[in-house]
Amino acid sequence: MTKSTKPKWLLPVLGYGALAGLVLICFMVLRYSTVALSWEAELYAGTAGLIFLVLGLWLGYRRQRPNRKPSAPKDPLSPREMDILEAVSQGASNREVADTFHISLSTVKTHLSNIYAKLGVKRRTQAISTAKALKILS
Amino acid sequence: MTKSTKPKWLLPVLGYGALAGLVLICFMVLRYSTVALSWEAELYAGTAGLIFLVLGLWLGYRRQRPNRKPSAPKDPLSPREMDILEAVSQGASNREVADTFHISLSTVKTHLSNIYAKLGVKRRTQAISTAKALKILS
DNA sequence: GACAAAATCGTACTTTTGGCCGAGGGTGGA
DNA sequence: TCCACCCTCGGCCAAAAGTACGATTTTGTC
Secondary structure, three states: OOOOOOOOOHHHHHHHHHHHHHHHHHHHHHHHOOOOOOHHHHHHHHHHHHHHHHHHHHHHHOOOOOOOOOOOOOOOOOHHHHHHHHHHHOOOOHHHHHHHHOOOHHHHHHHHHHHHHHHOOOOHHHHHHHHHHOOOOO | OOOOOOOOOHHHHHHHHHHHHHHHHHHHHHHHOOOOOOHHHHHHHHHHHHHHHHHHHHHHHOOOOOOOOOOOOOOOOOHHHHHHHHHHHOOOOHHHHHHHHOOOHHHHHHHHHHHHHHHOOOOHHHHHHHHHHOOOOO
């Protein structure tokens, strides 16, 4: 799946916040435990909090790690299918595709069904998304 | 329509992160101070962590991301509309969008209709194509 | 508090899309 | 020649998508 590139700040910040909260809770619990805690334990917890803080800020600043490409062109779309997919990706309806290529609506549907099967998807929007991820569409 | 919703939420979110970190630091410092700390102090700090945790989750649940990208020429899509458009561009059906955002199918359709109107298109595939051309979608 | 924008939900309707069949013609290779 | 593949088309049906209203609630700002 293609990862969203939008929440560049929110997700890491929230995640770090959750972690910080957990650390606080753990800290609290430790304070009330009957186990004798040395000051090293508290130092450890506090340091963990700081680490999470820095980590969260760092993750928030630079994420966007490149995903591994799912380039598996084991789905050889036929030339005609590429035509249809291309047109569809630019917003054309089935009717419009049929008109521009001078074929019937049925043919367009058949091509699309085959495209969906080859790409392993169920909708045209998925086909577009997948095809772009597979680099077979610009 | 002309009034642009300023990122009044982004700042608090980032601020909350900083506050959580400060609480952690204060907690640590207090533990080392010679001042006798009552258990209420620790309870207070722990509660603060919990509050921040809940606050962060709540903020993340709604108001995912206020759009502050300057590359939007016109057509100010609302934050929610950007959410829907983003999901749709990745192949989600209306039903799936409704489920992932915990809203009704009607709401999704309403949002999409408004998106189409703002982008001057008639179909979701056109909306995706146009939005990418306008750089409001990656 | 008043106000505007945004977000939410509903119902009813039309259009589009997709699934599931089947089928015929053309082309190139074994 | 037969076979595999591609392109073509059709009907029927169901699901999804889109349109066109109206409506309430939430939210941010003044």
